[in-house]
Amino acid sequence: MIAALNQLIDQIEDRLADDVDVAELVAGLGTTEYHVRRMFSSLAGMPLSEYVRRRRMTVAAADVVAGDTLLSVAARYGYGSAEAFGRAFRSVHGVGPAEVRRDGGPLRSQSQLRVRLTVEGNTSMDTRITERPAFRLIGHAARVPLIHEGINPHIQAHITSLPATEHARLTALSNTEPPGLLQVSADVDPDYTEGSELTYLHGVAVDEATPVADDLDTIDLPAGTWAVFRTEGEHPGALQSAWAATATEWFPSNPWQLRPGPSIVAVLDRSDDFSTATCELWLPVERA
Known part of the structure; x- marks a missing residue:
């Protein structure tokens, strides 16, 4: 995986002046775009799309300082107008290209990344791999923003809005693994961008034959393999640390x-x- 990420970074560097098609680049790396985007964001601390944008504007800044016309630089990096390029430039550097040309800066450069990972195994990973037949997640869903650290107040508000009788009702419906009341995050941005919206479902797992009431939301899952990570300790800190360790270790x-x-x-x-x-953290996986 580390070699694949470094190859992808090299290919992106060669195509900064083009429209970077990540799916096309990943196709020859023996992995999937979904996995690459999730691993990149976990390891680099930023979405892959954000890295491409920062690198493109870093290289473009050199052309601006060198005296190329703003229109020619904008066209070189795929922008339809000098105004659109200027907005993208300012979003990265905090100043417009005209100021940089006049003053030489300030510039916020993004260095080319190189992933060098030392796997020390210093985080205990209590893990099992399980094959599961198709099953169904049922409960109450809401669209909420993604928050990487700490308690998500939007999820907390969604859960507390449900009456106690509803928690008991859902618990009684659970009849397959994963057990008990579940915290489900679905439709997550592949880049795992903080602030992007996801579907959060507070519910339980049931088998395919279980009838579902009309007032419950449903997520149908096909048969497949799951990696299950068991965590104990401070909540949600221990769970979030384990999630990060899945990517780094x-x-x-x-x-x-x-x-x-x-x-x-x-x-x-x-x-x-x-x-x-x-807790148990269930992640859908497949052989690499």
């Missing part, structure tokens, strides 16, 4: 890659104030 060390599908958190046990918890 587990996936680079194992012959699996993410496939499209929701991530699922099953809370197996928790303290009364939910400050600590034992």
